[in-house]
Amino acid sequence: MESENKNSGYGGMESGVVVANKRKLRGSDVILRFLALALSLAAAVVLGVNNETTTVAMTLVPTLPPVNVPVTAKWHYLSAFVFFVVSNSIACAYAAVSLIVKLANRSGKKGMEMMFILVDLIMVALLFASVGAALAIGLMGYEGNSHVQWKKVCHVFDRYCDQAGVAIGLSCGASLAYFVLVVLAVLKRC
C-alpha cells in the first residue's frame, strides 16, 4: 500500500516534485562548479601574469640629484599574492576534477557526496583566507600606513594594482560559488 501511494495520487506528485527539485539542484551544482573553475582560473592567471616595470626618481647620494631607477612589480614578490595564486590554482584544479567526476558519475554515492561537501568547505576556507590576505596587502599598497611608515605604492604601479584588484574580485566570485555549493548540498539533505 505504502509503495503504491508513493507512485500514485499525492504520493506520485510529491515524488515528482522531489525528483524535479533534485534535478534542479544537480543542474545548479554543475553550473556553480563551472563558475568556480572559470573564476578561480581567471583570478590565478590575472594575478600570475601581472607585472609592471616603471622608473622612479631615487636620491642615492644626498649631495647628488635624484636618479631614475627602473623598478618592477611581480606577484611572487609578496607572500600574500603567492598564497592567493596557489590557493586559486588549487581551487581551480579541484573544480575541474569534481566537475568531471560529477558529470561522469551520475549515481551520486553517499560517501562520494560527503567527500565533495567536505572539500567544497575546505575550498571556502582556503579562498576566503587568500582573498583576505591579498585584500589586506592590496589596501596597504593603495593607502599606505603612516604608523608603521609603509608608503603607498599604487601611485607608481597603477596598472599592476588595478589588475590585482580585478583578480581579487574574480576570486571573491569563486569563493561565493563554493559557498553556495555547500549551502545547496545542505539544502539537498533537508
Next chain:
Amino acid sequence: MESENKNSGYGGMESGVVVANKRKLRGSDVILRFLALALSLAAAVVLGVNNETTTVAMTLVPTLPPVNVPVTAKWHYLSAFVFFVVSNSIACAYAAVSLIVKLANRSGKKGMEMMFILVDLIMVALLFASVGAALAIGLMGYEGNSHVQWKKVCHVFDRYCDQAGVAIGLSCGASLAYFVLVVLAVLKRC
C-alpha cells in the same frame, strides 16, 4: 506492524543507536559552540587590548644627531587588525546567542537548524578571511619587504607582535570550531 518493529528487536536497536548518535552530535555541537565563543572572545580581547609604546631613534634633521621619539602600536592603526577584532567580536556574539538558543530549544526545528548551518558557514568565511588578512599584515611586520620598501616593525614592537600572533592562533581555533560545526551538521543529515 511497522511502528512495532521500530520499538522492538533490530528496529529498536537501530533507533537506539540513532538516538545515541544524535545525542553525541548534540553534545559535540554545544562543546564546539562554547569553544568558538571562548576562542573568538579571547582573540578579540588579546588583540583589542594590545598596545605598546617604545622609543626609536629618528634622524629629523640630517645635520643633527638622531632624537629618541616615542612611538605607539595599537590595533586600530591597521585596517586588517580592525577587521580581525570586528570579525571575532561578531563570531563571539553569534556563538553566545546560538549556544543560548540551542540549550533553551531542545526540539531543533528544521528551519532553525538550517539557519544555524547557514550562519555557521558565514562565520567560517568571515573568520578565515580575517585570519588571512591579519596574518598577511603580521608577516609583513615580522619580515618586511624590500620590493615595496616596507620595513619590518616587529623588532621595535616585539611584545605587540607576539601578542598579535597569539590572537591569530586563537582565532584559527575559533575558525576550525565553526568549520567542524558545519561538517557535523552535514553528517547529521546523512
